[in-house]
Amino acid sequence: MNKDIIEDLFNEKYNEYINNYIDEIIKENLDLIKDNEILQIEYNYDGSKKDIYSLASERDIKKVQINSDKNELDYKFSQNKMDKEEYEININDINKRIKDLDLLYDDLIFEIINNKTIDEIKESIIKYKLNNIDLDRLARAISSVSENKIEEFRNNNKSFMLDKLSYWNYKYDKISKAISKSREVENFILSLIEK
Amino acid sequence: MNISKDSLKKIKEELFNKNISEEEKDIIIKKINQEIEELISKLNPESDPIDE
Numbered sequence: 001m002n003k004d005i006i007e008d009l010f011n012e013k014y015n016e017y018i019n020n021y022i023d024e025i026i027k028e029n030l031d032l033i034k035d036n037e038i039l040q041i042e043y044n045y046d047g048s049k050k051d052i053y054s055l056a057s058e059r060d061i062k063k064v065q066i067n068s069d070k071n072e073l074d075y076k077f078s079q080n081k082m083d084k085e086e087y088e089i090n091i092n093d094i095n096k097r098i099k100d101l102d103l104l105y106d107d108l109i110f111e112i113i114n115n116k117t118i119d120e121i122k123e124s125i126i127k128y129k130l131n132n133i134d135l136d137r138l139a140r141a142i143s144s145v146s147e148n149k150i151e152e153f154r155n156n157n158k159s160f161m162l163d164k165l166s167y168w169n170y171k172y173d174k175i176s177k178a179i180s181k182s183r184e185v186e187n188f189i190l191s192l193i194e195k
Numbered sequence: 196m197n198i199s200k201d202s203l204k205k206i207k208e209e210l211f212n213k214n215i216s217e218e219e220k221d222i223i224i225k226k227i228n229q230e231i232e233e234l235i236s237k238l239n240p241e242s243d244p245i246d247e
Binding site: 013017021022025026037104 | 202207208224
């Protein structure tokens with residue numbers, strides 16, 4: 001079997017093991033969450049993992065903050081308080097922050113959809129008693145996660161599709177199950193919207 | 196704070212390496228290799244050329 005496939009499988013499985021172990025490590029030492037800000041994105045302070053709605057809303061809040069930085073930058077540039085080169089460097093940095101943010105949150109939301117049962121996901125959404133606007137926003141967030149993950153899958157697995165069709169099918173089968181679950185979650189959220 | 200997949204992955208790897216002994220890591224690697232072997236045998240090897 002191809003070396004790339006073995007390496008790809010190894011990395012995927014090694015990460016799965018790390019993720020499983022890390023949950024236990026964190027539960028046994030909650031200070032790790034306080035000490036490592038990046039862990040606060042995925043975990044609550046009690047060591048539990050955040051649910052889909054928490055993640056989607058936090059992403060929205062962080063995006064508002066980044067867009068506010070962008071507006072400030074645009075204002076400074078319009079007032080000639082910044083030259084074009086500096087402005088472009090900063091804008092590129094902001095665009096990268098938005099892209100990184102989306103990739104991370106997409107991953108975390110998709111992982112929950114992949115690992116939890118549909119009923120667990122539904123319960124985690126129902127408990128918030130969301131209004132129509134928030135439900136619609138959440139449904140759109142999940143739809144966007146599915147689209148981004150399909151795109152990411154296509155980009156990352158082109159070589160397997162050309163050379164190793166059975167492996168590509170195996171990987172596609174895995175992702176398509178999660179995509180199908182995420183569509184079900186999206187439809188469920190839309191069904192909660194009151195007419 | 197740098198918010199990215201890579202930064203989260205990096206911190207998890209660091210914590211994993213700090214908290215897991217070499218012996219445990221060896222066991223995990225053996226398990227993974229075994230899982231990979233089983234998976235590969237399930238995939239249809241005849242439809243794919245074998246490189247090695």
